[in-house]
Amino acid sequence: MAQCDEQMTGSSFSRSRLAASLPLAAIVLAVLAGIVPVALIGIDEGIITGHIIDAYVLRILWFTLLQAGLSTILSVALAIPVALALARVDFIGRRLLLRLFALPLALPAIVVILGIVTVYGRTGWLSSLIGSPLNVYGLAGILLAHVFFNLPLATRLLLQQLDGIPPESWRLAAQLDFTERARFRLIEWPQMRGSLPGIASLVFLLCAASFAVVLTLGGGPSATTLEVGIYQALRFDYDPARATVLSLLQLALCALLVLLAGQYANAVQSWPSLRRKPDRHDAQSPLRSLILSVIIAAAALFVGVPIAAIVIAGALATFTWSGLLHATLTSLAIALPAAALSLALAWPLAQASARAASPSWRSLLNLSALLTLIVPPAVLATGWFILASRSGLALSAAPFLVIAMNALMALPFALGTLSTSVQQAMAQHDRLCASLGIGGLRRLILIDLPVLRRPLGLAAAMAFMLSLGDLTAITLFGSQSLVTLPALIYAQMGSYRIDAAAGSALALALFSMVIITLLDKWAAKA
Numbered sequence: 001m002a003q004c005d006e007q008m009t010g011s012s013f014s015r016s017r018l019a020a021s022l023p024l025a026a027i028v029l030a031v032l033a034g035i036v037p038v039a040l041i042g043i044d045e046g047i048i049t050g051h052i053i054d055a056y057v058l059r060i061l062w063f064t065l066l067q068a069g070l071s072t073i074l075s076v077a078l079a080i081p082v083a084l085a086l087a088r089v090d091f092i093g094r095r096l097l098l099r100l101f102a103l104p105l106a107l108p109a110i111v112v113i114l115g116i117v118t119v120y121g122r123t124g125w126l127s128s129l130i131g132s133p134l135n136v137y138g139l140a141g142i143l144l145a146h147v148f149f150n151l152p153l154a155t156r157l158l159l160q161q162l163d164g165i166p167p168e169s170w171r172l173a174a175q176l177d178f179t180e181r182a183r184f185r186l187i188e189w190p191q192m193r194g195s196l197p198g199i200a201s202l203v204f205l206l207c208a209a210s211f212a213v214v215l216t217l218g219g220g221p222s223a224t225t226l227e228v229g230i231y232q233a234l235r236f237d238y239d240p241a242r243a244t245v246l247s248l249l250q251l252a253l254c255a256l257l258v259l260l261a262g263q264y265a266n267a268v269q270s271w272p273s274l275r276r277k278p279d280r281h282d283a284q285s286p287l288r289s290l291i292l293s294v295i296i297a298a299a300a301l302f303v304g305v306p307i308a309a310i311v312i313a314g315a316l317a318t319f320t321w322s323g324l325l326h327a328t329l330t331s332l333a334i335a336l337p338a339a340a341l342s343l344a345l346a347w348p349l350a351q352a353s354a355r356a357a358s359p360s361w362r363s364l365l366n367l368s369a370l371l372t373l374i375v376p377p378a379v380l381a382t383g384w385f386i387l388a389s390r391s392g393l394a395l396s397a398a399p400f401l402v403i404a405m406n407a408l409m410a411l412p413f414a415l416g417t418l419s420t421s422v423q424q425a426m427a428q429h430d431r432l433c434a435s436l437g438i439g440g441l442r443r444l445i446l447i448d449l450p451v452l453r454r455p456l457g458l459a460a461a462m463a464f465m466l467s468l469g470d471l472t473a474i475t476l477f478g479s480q481s482l483v484t485l486p487a488l489i490y491a492q493m494g495s496y497r498i499d500a501a502a503g504s505a506l507a508l509a510l511f512s513m514v515i516i517t518l519l520d521k522w523a524a525k526a
Helices: 002-044 055-088 094-100 109-120 125-130 139-163 167-175 180-193 196-208 212-217 226-235 240-269 286-315 321-355 359-374 377-390 398-436 440-451 453-468 472-477 485-494 498-524
Strands: none
Touching: 002 240, 002 321, 002 359, 002 377, 002 398, 055 094, 055 139, 055 180, 055 196, 055 226, 055 240, 055 286, 094 139, 094 286, 109 125, 109 139, 109 212, 109 286, 109 485, 109 498, 139 180, 139 196, 139 212, 139 286, 167 180, 196 240, 212 226, 212 485, 226 240, 226 377, 226 472, 240 359, 240 377, 286 498, 321 359, 321 398, 321 453, 321 485, 321 498, 359 398, 377 398, 377 472, 398 453, 398 472, 440 453, 453 498, 472 485, 485 498
16 A cells, blocks of 8 residues: 555656646746846956946945835834734724735735825825925835835734734733733744844845836936836847846845745735734733824824825826726736736646655755746846847737746746645645546646635736736837836826826726736635
8 A cells, every 4th residue: 555655656746747847947948038148248248347337337236225225124113013013902993904004015016106106296195285395206205115015014924923922921921910011022022033034135125126116216317226227228228238237236136135035935925914813911001002003093094095095096087098998908918818827837836846755856846936036027028138139029029028027927926825735735635536547637627726726816816916017027028009007107107197197007906906806706715
């Protein structure tokens, strides 16, 4: 019997390894197609001798590190009191607030940026309220947008750590009559402290690789990051050598940050903790309760007001229906195949990883997905742009390049969502399916799909959302005939048609939420 089980396990592993070889090869080839042209041009143009790394490049590198560092400090520092307040106070809207904190990551970046401009811009709500115009562009605007995106993320990750404190710790603290300072010093802070470096590294990675925020709110050459510098070098200057230098610097920076933040990378796609607040057995003084309530209310307003601005401004906007319809159909035509391709790549990789008998093989599979984080989209786009331009296919191949890039960008999150569930399902059903002779498409329909419906739905939703809201690939490969909703919104904002951009942003936000709701309902049937 043991020998039979071993044979079945070996056979399943061989089939999974064979099935994973094709997506693994496709990922490696796609990454090499992005890196090799960049590296070759860099060598040809004299990067080794240092002639191209001039003051402009160093200034862009410095601003990339500066804005990412300041954004990380602000996001994590503000998230600590917010997470502590949410952990200490139980109120009726706690679940709703945690769902609100998930929206900045669920909504396309360009939609949220428009909400920030509507609230904090020169003609925004806050400027009208105080009677003085505010400047939301430049470093201040970038920091504001990054904190808006990453404060909820860091809060959720810290809150997960606080919710993991054993109930026995709180009972013991109550029995020993700990003061609030003692509870923080002996219970809460040790629980959070170990996760802070990883959370900070993850936030820094997201800010360093930020594209839409800096492109929209940068305000000129003085506020340009590596990602945006690559786009400007290719799109406006057509300077492949300059783009190559910036790409190699971005590659080195992201590779280092992924190694530091890799253990927290999967946390981006996790839903917020909706568990009931643990019974802490402690009482808050009226003053302390007021302070905690103010912190929670301030965080809710900071996140909620720009989202409300999108809804209000979009509802009052005048729609350009023809352009909006064309951009919506283009977005759908790109996001659907990109999500399908991402799942098609992630599924065999997840199965092979679950059945891997060798740790080195499992590590190779996981690394293949992380390659798209190590090699940022701007670097891939640079190499692909160079190859497509030299072969004369820049226009005809543009839609397929955008789809492929969006699929690769979503792959780490799709694989991270599927891996654990697939591993559990394989362990439960492999032997039974092998003994009954159920395999291939029949097993997928009868066994795997019903069992893995929810993680598949979540992975599909994430891949679709990332593709729908992408601004990196479409700005490089887009044209007048290839315009997605994010590209349309960016163009409308650039021409100061804020009213039209608000209408397009609301349409994109509603479209995104409808797709998420449908996929969630499908997944809930499991």
